[in-house]
Amino acid sequence: MLERQAAQFGAAVLKVEAELSAQIRYLTQVATGQPHEGSSYAARKGCQLALNRLEYARRRLGELQRGCQQLLEA
Structure with a gap:
């Protein structure tokens, strides 16, 4: 009986250790900005x-348009 309880306790400790290790890996990925399962960081960064x-292209096209208008008016 004592051996069975010791074995159960050992199994429970191993399970807790595995879950903690998984959480530590997850938090390490989140803290370092690495992509991880469920992360939207990469998508947000790509969108930004x-x-x-797009904003740069708009500015540049505006500059080109003004330059063309000046040439046509001259």
């Missing part, structure tokens, strides 16, 4: 970069 490129 795309919006930045």
Whole structure:
């Protein structure tokens, strides 16, 4: 009986250890910005970069338009 309880306790400790290790790995990924299951960081970052490129393209096209208008008016 004591051996069975000791074995059960040992199994419970191993299970807790495995769950804690999984949580530590997850938190390490989150804290370092690495992609992890369920993370939306990479998608948000990609979207923000795309919006930045779009804004740059709009500014550049506006500059080109003004330059063309000046040439046509001259």
